Amino acid sequence: MTKISFILNDKPRVTDVDPKMSLLKYLRGKDYLKGTKNGCGTGHCGACTILLNGKPVRSCITPMERVQDGTVLTIEGLANGDQLHPIQKAFLDVGAIQCGFCTPGMILATKALLDQNPHPTIDDICQALKHNYCRCTGYVKIIEAVLLAAARMRNEEPSVEEVRCFESSVIVKGQNVPELPPISGKVLGQSIWDTDGVKKATGSLRFCDDIEFPDMVYGAFVWSGITRGKIIHFDDSEALAMPGVLRVIKAEDVPGDNHYGTFNQEQEIFCIEEVHFISDMLALVVAETMEQARAAAQKVKVEYEPLPGLYTIKEALDAEAVIGTSSRQVGDLEQAKKKSTVVVNGEYKIERVEHGCMEPESAIGYALADGAVIYTTTQSPFEIRRMLASILNLPEEKIRVIATPLGGGFGSKCDAHIESAAAVAGYVMKRPVKITLTRQESMYLSTKRHAFETDFTIGVDAEGKLQFLDAKLYSDAGPYNNLSVAVLQQASIFAGGPYVIPNVNVQGKALRTNNVLGGAFRGFGINQSAISIETLLDEAAEKLGMDPFEIRKINALKIGTRTVGGELLKQSVGISDTIELCKRHTQKAMEAYKGLYPQGSKVLGVGVASGFKNVGVGRGNRDDGGCILTRETDGRVTMHASGVDMGQGFRTAMMQILAEALDISTDQINLVSSDTAKTLFHGQAVSERQTLNTGRAVVEAAKLLKKRIEEHGDTPIDAPITVEYAFSAPQTYGLEDAEGRKEAGDDYRNYPSYAYTTQAAIIELDTDTGEVKVLKVIAAHDTGRVINPHIVEGQIEGSCSMGIGYALREQFPSVDGIPNKKYYGQLELPTIDETPQYDIILVEDPEPIGPFGAKGISEVATVPMTPAVLNAIYNAAGIRIRNLPATPENILEHIKLKKQTSEHHND
The missing domain is CATH 1.10.150.120 ([2Fe-2S]-binding domain)
Structure with a gap:
């Protein structure tokens, strides 16, 4: 231990500390300054940035000895009391x-x-x-x-x-x-x-890892470390002898079902006989400190008999390792092919992608006298509660799940991850147990955007009208179903994009492998289909000599037409408006680049793509939201709104909706959310559904409250008035629900509503280096009522950034199931110096079932962004990238092949 003297937030500090301890650990532990975040632990992400002697440093890799006689400023020291900097x-x-x-x-x-x-x-x-x-x-x-x-x-x-x-x-x-x-x-x-x-x-x-309880202990996992094998021997004796270790929790300690999963509980909490991917869990070491738990977990010895695994989509197809399928057939493809003037085909290979949430997964579990409480980073509090009831062998009402503020979600936190182990540990230990994953653990355990391989063929007539779609989709699910079949079904429903296609054959298979898990990710399967259909549509337009905007407009869905899924659209279909507005704004934007290109090896390109995205989970699932309102005796209103905020602005939107509905200011509202003990049931915070569902519940609850207040007349209100409203969206049906399709007739629908968009990308491509820079994005969106313009713009810009990364370099590859990326900095996520300019056009086409005509916006911009960039690359360099991402190396290889092909033809 060394005596370290320094100034912390303008106050002198002297402490005896290990000089090699990280400044981050000291700040978050010794001084309880939780504002400095631990996003990666390796100095890559920047979440732990503080100022040391006025300079920004990564506190997670800064040892305390560097602080000697220095001045440290954390976020807690920036504001002057209540006066913000x-x-x-x-x-x-x-x-x-x-x-x-x-x-x-x-x-x-x-x-x-x-x-x-x-x-x-x-x-x-x-x-x-x-x-x-x-x-x-x-x-x-x-x-x-x-x-x-x-x-x-x-x-x-x-x-x-x-x-x-x-x-x-x-x-x-x-x-x-x-x-x-x-x-x-x-x-x-x-x-x-x-x-x-x-x-x-x-x-x-306070995020989950910021929360501390008296008598808290900590858990660290014993991971499989291999992709498939039979467990021969498990020895935890050395771990149990380590300092601070309290217990090693295994399958035999689980009170109920030893399986977890948000919807499909097929993944073992603690594996007993076999492991199926690199991050299966065998046990949880519980110790007095996190460091002790992690050190002891490394001492557990596991002997395996290696078993053969499946690591590619082809291997899984050959082995017939099918988890689930999807199918949609309409019309006569053979006749449609005869009517088609142009037929284009493309085979696509699309890599899996890591969500890259800034906050790693964290959970705290503890037992009550007759129940349990879980704090966790989840988008699915009620689904987690249902799952934990079977694991802990308790009634659901005895389990309370509190979704802590999420440091990003994007779908990764709608699947279960570590909640089950934390719940079991807290229940067994009778003390609060916290588990927080390291960044590498998070990257290896968390679900990914599915790797897909697709084979799409479309036909258009001489006027550009789509005649048919023939599509095959194969997804890499990893070893467990989770949400993979649901993702596949959604990819199939949206395979035709926002277009009228009279003849359709879509067939899909979700395949079981021993790679990392596939799951929900912003767009939920639609992105992979959009890449396929939107680039082929561009190719068809070129062959016909048509404008790419025009071919989209003449095929666009409108009221009275049917989607590929078979739904008759009756309201709020704004795709045509987005196409026209995007075209107009793109033409104007291109004027600024006239005469500027080429610049040496740098050329200009522009590409467009359209898309649509479901608002609500749909497909036969329950879409609901609830609101409890209490008018307090002082006139304030307490709102218990069903939902989870992960940065998308849910809580702010609910405040604005209630303020409008009651004609009060947001200062008069107390808001409670994300707690199964305090809100009405709601589904996951996914599918752009919360504004539509819970927002509508808020409006209806406000009507009830106003009526109750009016009943008092001039009589003073001397007791709280409470009302509640549970909203359920209209009935929906799954793609292959033939009975539901027949019974519903023209009321058959796959989803409660849809959001529509058309986006264009203007890029600069360097033909010498293969580097692509996105200069400008034009994004026209049918949003329904815009509740908060800044929030809507931010959702579009953040989604577009993800779509650009997906197009150009993001990927999470593996070799025989072992990921080749360990650190946050290796994910190649977009950085601030790559930010394009944005021209955003918001089309308010009201959704009748939404609050004041609003619907959803948090995902749809990801859908067309990737194919728009790919189409821009073709426009710039004449190359079609079908194996994503379009890295510089990939682009240069395609340019080389194009040149060789051209030379061959000239010979």
Whole structure:
């Protein structure tokens, strides 16, 4: 131990500490300064950034000995009491905060920049922040927040609009659509601050790993470490003898069912006989500290008999390792082929992708006298409760699940992960047990966007009208079903894109392998289909000599037409508006680049793609949301809203909806959410469903409350008034529910509603290096009623950033089931210096069942973004990339092949 003297947040500090201890561990442990986050532990992500002697450093890799006689500033020391620092306020004013996990580090890195450079250029900002990742925002509003803060710190007072140098946004009414429901406009439709934004900006919002309880102990897993094998011998004797170790929990300690999964409980909590992928769990070591638990887990000895595994889609097909299928056949393909002037085919190989949430998975479990409580990073509190009831052998009502604020979700946290082990450990130990994964553990355990291989063929007539679609889809599910069959079915329903296709044959298989798990990811299977259909549609347009916007418009869905799934669309179908508006804005945007290219080896390209996305889980599943309102005696209103916020603005939207419905300010509302003991039942926070479902419940509950208040007349209200409303969206049906299809007739629907979009990408491609830079994105979206413009813009920009990464370099490959990436920095996620400009057009085509005509926006922008970039690459260089991602190496190889083919033809 060494005596370290330093200044911490303007206060002298002297401590005896291990000089090699990380500053992050000291801050979060010794001083309980939880605002500094642990996102990766290896110095890559930037979430742990603090200022040491005015310079930004990664506290997770900074030893305490470097702090000697220094000055440390954490996020807790930035504000002056209740007065926010100008940087914090700027981040709130422009809407630069979503989940908030990266925010403390981002704000402190910004302070270091502005202290040294009061007049930063955009390039200065990007260089200063390029090592601080944000997976939510797409960085646009972060850049604008820094510009705004810099101006204010120079005693200038520009408006938020004056710093919007990276984006433009306009809200328009759709053509020939119903009038939007009338609103006052006081709160609804305004860009108010994030409801929890101040806590996020000051580092006081508590994520799961920030929570501490008295008498808490910690758990670390014994992982399989191999991709498939039979367990021959398990020896935990050395681990049990390690300092601080309390117990090694195994399958025999599980009170009930030793299987977990949000929907399909087929994955063993603790494996007994065999392991099936690299991150199967065999046991949980519980110790007094996390370090002791992890050290002891390494001492557990496991002997295996290796078994052969399946590691490619071809191997799984040959082995007939099919988890589930999907099928949709309509019309006569042979006749349709005869009517087709142009037929195009493409075979695609699309890699799996890691979500890259800034916050690793964490869970805390503890026992009650007759029940259990779980704090966890989940999008699915009620599904987790149902699962834990069978695991703990308890009635559901005896289990309370609290979804802590999520540091990003994007679908990765709708599947179960470590909750079951934490619940069992807490129940067995009769003490709170916390499990928090390291970044590598998270990357190996968490589900991924599925790797897909597809084979699509489309035919169009001389006018460009689609005649048929023949599609085969194969997905790599990993060893367990989880949500893989659901993802496949959704990919099949959306295989035809937002277009009318009279003749269809779609066949899909989800395949069992021994790779890492596939699961939910923003878009939920639609992305892989969109890549296939949208690039082929571009190819067909070129062969016909048609404008790519025009071929989309003449085939676009409209009211009175049917989707590939067979649903007759009756309302809120804004795809045609998005195509026309995107075309108009793209043509205008291209004028700025006239005469600028080529620049040596750099060429310009533009590509377009359309897409649509379900609002609501649908497919026969329950789509619901609930709201409990209590009018307190002081006139305030407490709202218990069913749902989970992961940065997408759910809580803020519910506040705005209620404020409008009751004609009150948001300051008069107390909001409770994400707690199974305090809210009505709701499904997972997925599928853009919460605004539609819970938002509608809020509106209906407000009507009930107003009626109850009116009944009092002039009589003073001396007791709280409570009302509740549970909303269920219209009945939906699965793709292959023949009986439901027959019974429903024209009321047959796959989903409650849809969001529509058309997006264009303008890119610069260097034919010497293969590098692609996205210069500008034009995004036209049918959003229904816009509740909060900044939130909607942020969701679109963040989704587009993911779609660009998916197109150009993100991938999570493995060799024989072993991932070749261990660190956050290896994920190749987009960084702030790669941010394109955005032109956003929001089309308000009202959804009748939504609150004030709103629907959903959190996922759909990912869908067309990737194929738009791929189409732009073709426009620039004449190459079709069908094996994603389009890395520089991949692009150069395609350019080389194109050149060789051209030379061969010339010979």
